[in-house]
Amino acid sequence: MKTSDALVLILVLLYINTSTEWPTHTVCKEDNLEIHYKSCDPQQDFAFSIDHCSDITTHTFNIRGAIVLRHSIKELYVKVDLIINGKTVLTYSETLCEPGHSKLIFCGKKKGEHLYYEGPVTLGFKEIPQGDYTISAKLTNEDHVTVACADFTVKNYLDYY
Amino acid sequence: MPGLLKMPRRGVLPLRTLVVLLQLALVPSQLAGCLLNPCLEVIANKTFRCTGLNISGVPAEVPNTTQNLDLSFSNLKSLGSNYFSPVPELQLLDLTRCHLHTIEDNSFKDLPNLSTLILTANSLQYLGTAAFYGLTSLKKLVLVETNLTSLTDLPIGHLHTLQELNLGHNNIASLKLPKYFSNLTSLRHLSFISNKITYISKGDLDALREVNRLNLTLVLSLNNIKYIEPGSFAKIHLGELVLRSSFEDFNGMSTSLQGLTGLHVNRLIVGEFSDSQRRVDFQSGLLSGLCHVQMQEFVLISFREFEDNTDTLFNCIGNISSIRLVDLQLEEVSEVPVLSQVKQLECKKCKFKEVPAVKLSLFKELRVLRITKSKHLNTFQQKFWGLSNLEVIDLSENRLSFTSCCSPKFHACPNLKHLNLSFNSDISVTGDFTNVKNLLYLDLQHTKLFGPGSYPVFLSLQKLIYLDISYTRTHVKSQCTFCGLNSLKVLKMAGNSFENNKLANNFKNLSHLHTLDISSCKLVQVDQSTFDALSELKELNISNNKLLIFDPVVYKPLQALRALDFSNNQLSVLLDSALEMLPDSLVLLDISQNLFECSCVNLNFLKWIKEKQELLQNKELMICHTPAYMKNVNLSSFYLSSCQLKVSTVTSSVIMLLAAAVFLFLIYKYYFQLYYSLVLLSGCKHSAERGDTYDAFVIHSSKDQEWVMRELVEPLEGGTPPFQLCLYYRDFLPGVPIVTNIIQEGFLSSRNVIAVISTDFLESKWCSFEFDIAQSWQLVEGKAGIIMIVLEEVNKALLRQRLGLSRYLRRNTYLEWKNKEISRHIFWRQLTGVLLEGGKP
DSSP states (O other): OHHHHHHHHHHHHHHHHHOOOOOOEEEEEOSSEEEEEEEOOTTOOOEEEESOGGGGGSSEEEEEEEEEOSSOOSSEEEEEEEEETTEEEEEEEEEEEOSSSOSSTTTTOOTTOEEEEEEEEEOSSSSOOSEEEEEEEEEEETTSOEEEEEEEEEEEOOOOO | OHHHHTOSSSSTTTTHHHHHHHHHHHOHHHHHHHHHOOOEEEETTTEEEOOSOOOSSSOTTSOTTOOEEEOTTOOOOEEOTTTTTTOTTOSEEEOTTOOOOEEOTTTTTTOTTOOEEEOTTOOOOEEOTTTTTTOTTOOEEEOTTSOOOOSTTOOOTTOTTOOEEEOOSSOOOBOOOOGGGGTOTTOOEEEOOSOOOOEEOTTTTHHHHSSOEEEEEEEOOSOOBOEEOTTTTTTOEEEEEEEESOBSSHHHHHHHHHTTTTOEEEEEEEEOOTTOSSOOOBOTTTTGGGGGOEEEEEEEEOOOOBOSOGGGTTTTTTTOSEEEEESOOOOSOOOOOTTOOOOEEEEESOOOSBOOHHHHTTOTTOOEEEEESOTTOOBOOSOEEOOTTOOEEEOOSSOOEEEEESGGGEETOTTOOEEEOOSOSEEEEOSOOGGGTTOOEEEOTTSEEESTTTSOTTTTOTTOOEEEOTTSOOEEOOTTTTTTOTTOOEEEOTTOEEGGGEEOSTTTTOTTOOEEEOTTSOOOEEOTTTTTTOTTOOEEEOOSSOOOOOOHHHHTTOTTOOEEEOOSSOOOOOOHHHHHHSOTTOOEEEOOSSOEEOSGGGHHHHHHHHHTTTTBSOGGGOBEEESGGGTTOBGGGOOTHHHHHHHHHHHHHHHHHHHHHHHHHHHHHTHHHHHHHHHHHHHHHHHHHHOOOEEEEEEOOGGGHHHIIIIIIHHHHHSSSOOOEEOHHHHSOTTSOHHHHIIIIIITTEEEEEEEEOHHHHHOHHHHHHHHHHHHHHHHHOOOOEEEEEETTOOHHHHHHSHHHHHHHHHSOOEEEOSSHHHHHHHHHHHHHHHHHTTOO
């Protein structure tokens, strides 16, 4: 039995390396709001949560995210696409880490280090729109390598005040 | 189904048997691929990346010449002695996240060249005292996230060559540097970022005291320092000390900074991170401890809140030569101490709304002033006054919007040489530069400008060397836009426009210009005299315009040109004259993204492209535009020999045409002959059916008719045997064309042809025609010959002129008619004989 366990482990490990699909995780599941995400980085999955799901109606809300870095992030850029019915409607990008004095704590971390972020996120657009859509986020580093990548599926029917 | 298999956390164990079976069924190819070739050869024989392996030992396929080996994310678990002996040349070894818990003695013994060892994210439980033995060249050791709690037992004392030691993200609680640190004399970077240091006591840094450490950077950011005992840093000389989010709170920070007393440091960085959970707000007296620190440069970074009383900010740092304030929510400049020694002052990402020129003018020694990237900064009302040493002002990347630039803003700043107002909102340039007439460098790019282009605003900047007005929405109307800039060497004005989209005599006084950028200026035309004065120009960028031609006359004055960018215009070809004009000094030429015509008409140009590959830039973007079938074909892959082929086709077609013309001409000339040979040939078929009606067809001139009647018809038709002769005036059918009659009635129906040669015969066209046909008829049908009767009075000279006939007569026997009884008798006998021989029915 132990050999078969080991075999399973080895094969699963191999599959982790070769797989391109990760499981879908649930971030929020409320009456009027559902958010799921799935890593689109073939190398790894990551952990992500939103402190109070209903806060997403505001401009700024708190998130927690953790990932083991596969690449160094001396520079870090984020690009967010809002996709409705398969069409990219909005694109937003920002520099999170730039060379020189790093603004954020995790800037400058190297490959293999553990990255944990807990804090506010300010949206590039005014507010999260209502309806069913996908938000695709991608983090890249100075070598244009994908550091993390996720597709968020959003069903948002919250009322805005 | 694969989706299910890829869930390592859930569903695997309950389904284990199924999973194993499925894996075995589905995975062999991938498995084989993974196991057979786990390493990526990044640089042949030198650099190998073998990540995510479940192995022990160096992978077998890594050769012993390898210098860089990346084994990160592999499952090595432990390293034993001489572990890396298969790769003795190694210079870089990456063992990030290899689940290492044990590193035994002499694990790296065989690596005398190793300069970088990365052990990030391995929870080391056992580290042999001789673990790093043999690393005689090690310069960089990364021990981030390795569960270290203390430096005491770290066996690195013998690594004399070590330059960088990164101990970040561990649980080190004390900064007490063991004695062996005094051996690490090459150390330049020592990082304790994100550890658990709470107290720094006297004596902790003694190991750094003995040697001059002016190259050493000590990073203590992201710790939880509550207290630094005064004297801890006394008499210590450091290159850089970084204290970002190092302290627990305001009190901890304030008192700890007092503990830096006696420190000598080139650069001190104090501050927070913008996403720190606990942040120290700036309050009065925070930096008072710095009064007893000797430093060259002070950086204050990421303070969010500033209490009203920031007036103590410069209290203890007023004598430092360089101050940088980065990412501060600082709305006003604090009070400036009298006799400040600050020479360089930078405020980046601050919260000023207005350029605080009055207060900044109190920094009397100021040489360099930078206020950048401040998105609230939009007003520039105040004036700088009396900064006699000021050389550089950089106000770029703000939101500045102001008028009356620039002289009124800078009173008594006679040494100002460098003014950067780029990437702001809008500035109105008046043309008054009298206070700053010593400017050498003026950068106004990407700021909307009012003034330049309409009238000569730069008149007083006689010394200016560098001017950048790129993308300033300048519309050059005035011919004298750049008047006065007599020393200018660099002019960048991309993304603007010119009157009528035409370059006229705009650069006439810029005779020292070395660099000119007029790309993206919507240019359609360049006047002939535009570049006349620019004989020293070395670089010209005229790309991204709409120029159709490269006129050699226009560019002829640019004899010093080294780089020319003519890309993204609408050139179809560079003419031979243009190619000849290009100066010898040219080393870079970009003519990519033009609308090239790739036809053999431009063969010379295309040949030239092939020859000048070294000169040309962006060759992959040099593609054909026309003709349609060549579209998007690379210019250098144009097949030159296809043109030579075409030349041969052209010549051959010309030859063909000539031949056809000659042929047509011949047809025209010999129309009759050809037509009747045709009839003749078609007639052949009938001749058999038709049968011979006549014994002979007599060809004769109408003037010899009497003779024929008397001497031929009567004796032959009336004699025995009676011969039937065909005579045109008697036997030809009326209503049928003469020629048809000649053929049908004459030749086709007769067995023989009698030609009566006389002077009249020779003169008659019809006769000679009939004779020609008779000859060809004889040839085609192979019938008996033509019976020639030459009348005695024929003029021999005339006969000789009729070449065909005289040749015929020379080669064949003929009858001669003489009006004598005897000869007449012989004549008759011969003629009758011939006629009978020719085939009597």
